[in-house]
Amino acid sequence: MFCYQCEGTQRNDGILGCNTLVGNCGKTAETADLQDLLLYAITGLSSYATVANKYQISKSDVDHLVMEAVFSTLTNVNFDPKRIEDYLRDVVKLREELKQKILDFASKSNTVIDLPTYPSVTFKPANSIGELIDQALEIGFDARTLIAGEDIAGMYGFVLYGIKGAAAYTNHALLSGGNIESAVNQLHDALAFLAQESTNLNDYIDWAMKVGAANYSAMESLDSAHTNKFGHPEPTQVRISNVAGKAILVSGHDIHDLEKLLQQTVGKGINVYTHGEMLPANAYPELKKYPHLVGNFGGAWHKQKVEFSRFPGAVLMTSNCLIEPQVAYKERLFTANAVGWSGIPHIKDGDYTPLIEAALNAPGFTSDAPEKFITIGFAHNTVISLADDVVAAVKSGAIKHFYLVGGCDVSTPDGDYYGDFARMVPKDSVILTLGCAKYRFNRDDFGDINGIPRVLDMGQCNDAYSAIQVALTLAKAFDCSVNELPLTLVVSWFEQKAVAIMLTLLYLGLENIYWGPKLPAFATPNILQLLESRFKLIPISTAEKDLARTLH
Amino acid sequence: MSYQAHIKDTEYKFNLTDSVSILESAISQGINLPYGCRNGDCGGCKCNVSSGVLIDNDGHTIESLTDVLLCQSFANSDIVLDIPGFDNSIKIRNYLAKIIKLDKHNNTAIMQIQIPNTQTFNHLPGQFIEINAAGVTRSYSIANIANDNKIIELHIRHYLNGFFSSKVWNDYKVGSVIKFKAPLGNFTLQSTQNPLLMVCTGTGFAPINSLLQHMLQIGSTRSVHLIWGNYEEDDFYCLDYLEQYKKLNLKLSLCANKVQDATTFSSLLVTQVISQEYNDLSNYEVYACGNPNMINDIRNLTTNELNLNKNNFFCDSFN
CATH class of the missing domain: 3.10.20.30 (Beta-grasp domain)
Incomplete structure (x- = not known):
């Protein structure tokens, strides 16, 4: 096993990365190795997909499988080796079917088609898990590091992890009925590039930018899917204290799961709560109409062991971030979509009956807690509708600076930086936030500037798209570039969705982004130097120092 | 069942x-x-x-x-x-490594392989690795202590038509990547103060060298008699390694069938050296590494005739 894809990876003994029997996330070496092999096989399938796309040969089954399977390898999504093995065998099966489709097309249309010849295109998975793990050793990061060096391996990681994040968003968009064609084809192209195992660093830098572009498409698709289906988020007071009654907690990002569950729980006497990255769902009009969507329970993903234990109902994990289920709640925990953990029931085909039954069998909350609320729902539609007021406030000097403080929260005290930073921001500045890093400060009262809240919660991490739209709108209003705006991005990363977003920001040309808490282990000293010199990326230091730097 | x-x-x-x-x-x-x-x-x-x-x-x-x-x-x-003293603390697993040095001394290759920085490697002195080349496995002793720098040294004797040694001689070069399983074996030094008799033939010197390096590392004062046998004087390799072991309480006997330099080499068999120099090994530990016949001969000699406690006979047999 070797894995260094997340912020929480092992960083001692002179090694940056998890290389023992179990990773820091709880993923076993077996699962990690199978995931490496799965991704390798996917690069082969995507190589054919790029050809199919060129000749407009239908491949929606491939698109769907690749996006879900890639997503399954994201941090804290799927820990179940059997599920990963199943994905692997499905990928190879579809690869051969797609190859045959292409050959049939070539034959019928009398077209000469060059088929890819990369090793992963002909990869045959072994029969047993033990042999699969043996195969994984020869195609994983150890092999790449030995053959191509640490910088190439690191940049391969950068591109691959960006693809993972973008595939996750594409998968969310797909589930919510979005048009994923553009994003998915860009991602196939990027995966096909990885199949080439290039040893040219510049190739990887170019493709990192292309992945950033693909992720922009993915976030755009997801935004359209959400807003078309659920309406534009609107400023909303969300209750964060419990209500008496049976209860279901929905965590993760897949809002369409929440909608289906709300539909299936109508009249059941069950209150539904959001958790973690599902919080922004409370601001969508089509979801707010369900009275049994009563609010949000808990905070960021890494607190789930405590929060799920205390939650007296059933829990649904729709996407990342799952961590090792505890005895206290594993009997009432369910997974959906790409998420998996051996022994935890998996919801298939959108039928939440087992989850609902578990909720009805659980005690639920016995009384109402005192009412507490937070305000959310400041996605691009709402904020842009305030653009005239905001521009006026900037011109009058009432608003001096904008900060985007957000991203993935981390499980260590290092994440305090983001709460500290937000609290130190001068009173004449506005904070845009998104992702789960906001839980570091979103219960604080930051007040307002001329009626404009000083903290604008734009939504999930993928609502970085909203932040980009707001920045572009402001730049247009002030007739300047985004980099010339009084705007500073202070980004927290933990897993690969955040890598994808970072690549999107770099692709869009944004500079002077503060990035932390710990920089990626796959960013070797040479890669870091490149990020700092070419993209002016700034590793965070202390909230005081960094804030002072932004004010000069 | x-x-x-x-x-x-x-x-x-x-x-x-x-x-x-x-x-x-x-x-x-x-x-x-x-x-x-x-x-x-x-x-x-x-x-x-x-x-x-x-x-x-x-x-x-x-x-x-x-x-x-x-x-x-x-x-x-x-x-x-x-299995008294069984220790399973070091897990066996597969690794990839790159050849970083490949020197040939007559019929012996000194091959150094390095595992990637992404991995740690822990082994006990005297253990071996099992190389997997195209599905065929071959075992080679670790000739050094590789825990810190992740560089593993192997001593590989060339055999005509030998599957792996032919690859080493004909195919592999610096930069080639090989796959292996490690660490394996229990040919490791016991934590006692008993005097040591170490006997090896050919590249059986490899694990013995690892044990001697370990003794140097821990500042061992145990007396050790190394008896190393080869067919010819030219079959000896890495004799310069022995210089460092002068810091140990070491006696050295180099045996060859064909001897020209009688000041350095003895024409006795390794078993003959033992018979000539010892009549009681009751307080000794014996470590033998090399071909199975030699090991059986030494086991019989030392345990049957020289009072060696059979629990104090440790061997690593090369096929």
């Missing part, structure tokens, strides 16, 4: 079937039992079985549960293995 093995006085258990040898079952489940050839030749996997019913390759019950060859034995019930 499925059974379970328990290693006495430890927490270690592993599953058995009546169709896979006890040794192979242990290895496949990450239990690092001592072994060498896996063919019943070297005796490296011999151990006492405290309880249980065993059968051999032909399905016959094995009557004696003493000195059982685990590579040739199958379970016919749950069993308890008696």
Whole structure:
């Protein structure tokens, strides 16, 4: 096993990365190795997909499988080796079917088609898990590091992890009925590039930018899917204290799961709560109409062991971030979509009956807690509708600076930086936030500037798209570039969705982004130097120092 | 049928079937039992079985549960293995490594391989690795202590038509990547102060060199007599390594069949050197590494004629 894809990876003994029997996330070496092999096989399938796309040969089954399977390898999504093995065998099966489709097309249309010849295109998975793990050793990061060096391996990681994040968003968009064609084809192209195992660093830098572009498409698709289906988020007071009654907690990002569950729980006497990255769902009009969507329970993903234990109902994990289920709640925990953990029931085909039954069998909350609320729902539609007021406030000097403080929260005290930073921001500045890093400060009262809240919660991490739209709108209003705006991005990363977003920001040309808490282990000293010199990326230091730097 | 093995006085258990040898079952489940050839030749996997019913390759019950060859034995019930001091703290796993040095001295290659920075490598001095080349496995002793710098040195004798050694001679070069499983074997130094007799032939010097490096590292004051035999004087390699061991309480005997330099080499067999210089090894530990015939000869000589406690005879047999 070797894995260094997340912020929480092992960083001692002179090694940056998890290389023992179990990773820091709880993923076993077996699962990690199978995931490496799965991704390798996917690069082969995507190589054919790029050809199919060129000749407009239908491949929606491939698109769907690749996006879900890639997503399954994201941090804290799927820990179940059997599920990963199943994905692997499905990928190879579809690869051969797609190859045959292409050959049939070539034959019928009398077209000469060059088929890819990369090793992963002909990869045959072994029969047993033990042999699969043996195969994984020869195609994983150890092999790449030995053959191509640490910088190439690191940049391969950068591109691959960006693809993972973008595939996750594409998968969310797909589930919510979005048009994923553009994003998915860009991602196939990027995966096909990885199949080439290039040893040219510049190739990887170019493709990192292309992945950033693909992720922009993915976030755009997801935004359209959400807003078309659920309406534009609107400023909303969300209750964060419990209500008496049976209860279901929905965590993760897949809002369409929440909608289906709300539909299936109508009249059941069950209150539904959001958790973690599902919080922004409370601001969508089509979801707010369900009275049994009563609010949000808990905070960021890494607190789930405590929060799920205390939650007296059933829990649904729709996407990342799952961590090792505890005895206290594993009997009432369910997974959906790409998420998996051996022994935890998996919801298939959108039928939440087992989850609902578990909720009805659980005690639920016995009384109402005192009412507490937070305000959310400041996605691009709402904020842009305030653009005239905001521009006026900037011109009058009432608003001096904008900060985007957000991203993935981390499980260590290092994440305090983001709460500290937000609290130190001068009173004449506005904070845009998104992702789960906001839980570091979103219960604080930051007040307002001329009626404009000083903290604008734009939504999930993928609502970085909203932040980009707001920045572009402001730049247009002030007739300047985004980099010339009084705007500073202070980004927290933990897993690969955040890598994808970072690549999107770099692709869009944004500079002077503060990035932390710990920089990626796959960013070797040479890669870091490149990020700092070419993209002016700034590793965070202390909230005081960094804030002072932004004010000069 | 499925059974379970328990290693006495430890927490270690592993599953058995009546169709896979006890040794192979242990290895496949990450239990690092001592072994060498896996063919019943070297005796490296011999151990006492405290309880249980065993059968051999032909399905016959094995009557004696003493000195059982685990590579040739199958379970016919749950069993308890008696392996004093068993240590499974270092896990066996597969690695990739790149060849970073490949020097040839007559018929011996000194090959250094380095595992990637992404991995840690821990082993005990005297252990070996099992290289997998195109599905064929070959075992080679680690000739150094590789824990810190992740560089493993192997001494590879060239055999005509030898599968792996031919690859080393003809195909591999610096930069080639190989796959191996490690660490394996229990040919490791016991924590006593007994005087040591180390006997090796050919590239059997490799694990002995690792043991000597370890002794240097820990500042051992134990007396050690190294007897190293080869066919010809030119077969000796890495003699410069021996310089460093002058810091140890070391006596050296280099034996060759054909001797020209009688000041450096003896024409005696290694067994003859032992017979000539020792009449009682009752307080010794003997470490022997090399071909199986030599090892059997030394085992018989030292335990049957020179009073060596058979529990103090340690060997690593090359096939």
